[in-house]
Amino acid sequence: MSHEQIVHDDHNTATWLAFKEGNWDAYTRLYNNHFKILNNYGYKFTRDVNVIEDAIHDLFIRLWTNRAGLGNPVSVKNYLFKSLRSIIFRKLQSKSRFVDLEDEAEHNFPFEISFDQQIIADEEELELQKKIKFHIKTLPPRQQEIIYLRFYEGLGYDEIADIMEINVSSAYKLIYKAFDNLQDVLKASKLAIVLALYSCFCVNNH
Structure with a gap:
């Protein structure tokens, strides 16, 4: 883990602890800091933007509602990734697009790679x-x-x-x-x- 990642994780942890205590500014900061990467991750499972955004909103509503009983994850970002993944799968199932976590062929994972910033000599x-x-x-x-x-x-x-x-x-x-x-x-x-x-x-x- 790089120094920048450690600093960012420490910042996320402080924000998380403040959010759990009911600090609304910390809660909105948590949302704003992670919405883009959560949206990007959700896009790997479905191209339905409405499903992704609904899942992210559901996630943060649950976080605020249940904040008093939440633990302190080692990585806030990883915790949010895992939670969002679970919510999206449930939403896709409810739309009769069955997703089997044990079967690699069942759920869609559209994949994109960007070369925009790469400098390649060979x-x-x-x-x-x-x-x-x-x-x-x-x-x-x-x-x-x-x-x-x-x-x-x-x-x-x-x-x-x-x-x-x-x-x-x-x-x-x-x-x-x-x-x-x-x-x-x-x-x-x-x-x-x-x-x-x-x-x-x-x-x-x-």
């Missing part, structure tokens, strides 16, 4: 990144999700496991399965794929 690496951009969209949704959380959000495997509601061992297996699938189609080493993924994504320090 043409072969650029070509590999282009291929990854294409083939990553063919992976099962949960494999796409774990790559997003690992390489775009920069989360650790324990954090990913908590958000996806799997154990850490399963998180490792899931991402290596994704690497295997990419390796099969790209005919490149896992190391080259991992390095290309790190180059593809601007890891956010929210």
Whole structure:
């Protein structure tokens, strides 16, 4: 974890504690600081903006209503990710678009990669990144999700496991399965794929 992430996490923790005590300014700050990244994460499960925004609003209504009984998460952002994920799945189920958390093929996870801010000197690496951009969209949704959380959000495997509601061992297996699938189609080493993924994504320090 970088120094900037630590400072930001400390800031989030202070805001969280103040919110739990009923501080309305802290509550609105919590909402404003996280709405954009929560909306972006929700978009990975559905393109229905109304569902995403309703889920985020439901999440924050529940937070305020239940604030007195809430714990103190190690990472506020991860706690919000996990909570939003659960609410969105329930909303999709209620719309008769069944989502099975155990079946990778059941829920949609539209995936986007941006190269806008990348400076790439090596043409072969650029070509590999282009291929990854294409083939990553063919992976099962949960494999796409774990790559997003690992390489775009920069989360650790324990954090990913908590958000996806799997154990850490399963998180490792899931991402290596994704690497295997990419390796099969790209005919490149896992190391080259991992390095290309790190180059593809601007890891956010929210």
